Amino acid sequence: MLPPGASDPMDALNEAQRRAALHDSGPLIVLAGPGTGKTRVIIARLRRLLDQGTEPESLLALTFSRKAAEEIRLRLAESVGPTVADRIHASTFHGFGYSLLTRFGDMLGLPRERDIIDSAQSRRLLRALIHDHALLRELAPSGPDAPVAAFREFLSRCRRAARTSADAQTFADTWARRLRDDAYSLTDEARQAESFKHRLFADCARLMTLYERACLRRGALSYDDCLTLPLRLLDEHPVVGAILRQEIRRIVVDEFQDIDRGQIELLQRLAPPRSRECDLCVVGDDAQAIYGFRGAEPRSFARFAELWPGAATIALGVNYRSG
Secondary structure, three states: OOOOOOOOHHHHOOHHHHHHHHOOOOOEEEEEOOOOOHHHHHHHHHHHHHHOOOOHHHEEEEEOOHHHHHHHHHHHHHHHOHHHHOOOEEEEHHHHHHHHHHHHHHHHOOOOOOEEOOHHHHHHHHHHHHHHOOOOHHHHHHOOOHHHHHHHHHHHHHHHOOOOHHHHHHHHHHHHHHHHHOHHHOOHHHHHHHHHHHHHHHHHHHHHHHHHHHHHHHOEEOOOHHHHHHHHHHHHOHHHHHHHHHHOOEEEEOOHHHOOHHHHHHHHHHOOOOOOOOEEEEEEOOOOOOOHHHOOOOOHHHHHHHHOOOOEEEEEOOOOOOO
């Protein structure tokens, strides 16, 4: 697999890095702080799998930032040559999700022509839906943009928590029943406050359903849709998961400290815990979470160990950047 003039990446690894690259007995956590050579380990691990006869198309490398994905692609090309590297799927989670929608989107009713919806287009669509269906009227006195802003925050929270419109509607119905059951145990003030919050939530839940349907009809995808719709696809059409698990045999995830719940759920579907269908390795810095502001799972590595019991942990302790 070595292209002309290329060196074996294993030759440059220290003991811990080598153990991480060679590990081949179940799920693996690689704790790698800045300067400890995590990208070097990822490339060496992928390269070792190729040398053992793994088909490039069955390897999947996922990251959170485009910069990290591009670095992996470039380093792979240097290590195994561009022809082989191009056959390995290395992308962000959202890029991978978009590729699934391109391939299987018709199963969700997506039209052939689709595009990423921008913020201005999203706001215009939401204003029209709010007006046409008389939703969130109690927020109108706060300004014309208040209902849209409130819904966008609601939608963002739902998607970070991997909650669907059906989940939101179910919770709204449960909340309504609880309000009826507790009506006589609450003071008038508490009942009014709780009813107000429920009305806003119920309107947001209905708007979420309307908005998702409108976007699907138009083929208008948001950034978050590139993760939430693949999850829906895998849940509603189990055959898609079966196909992917046959095709993808080895997964490496970089920047795992920035994982959120939806991305963990995607990994669970691609590499089910306690399943031998797929090998899963996650790499990252447990002390650093630069995407925490957007809802990263605060206990990502501990959560991984809970979901994939028996996972090995290897810490890369040598910092090659320190003076």
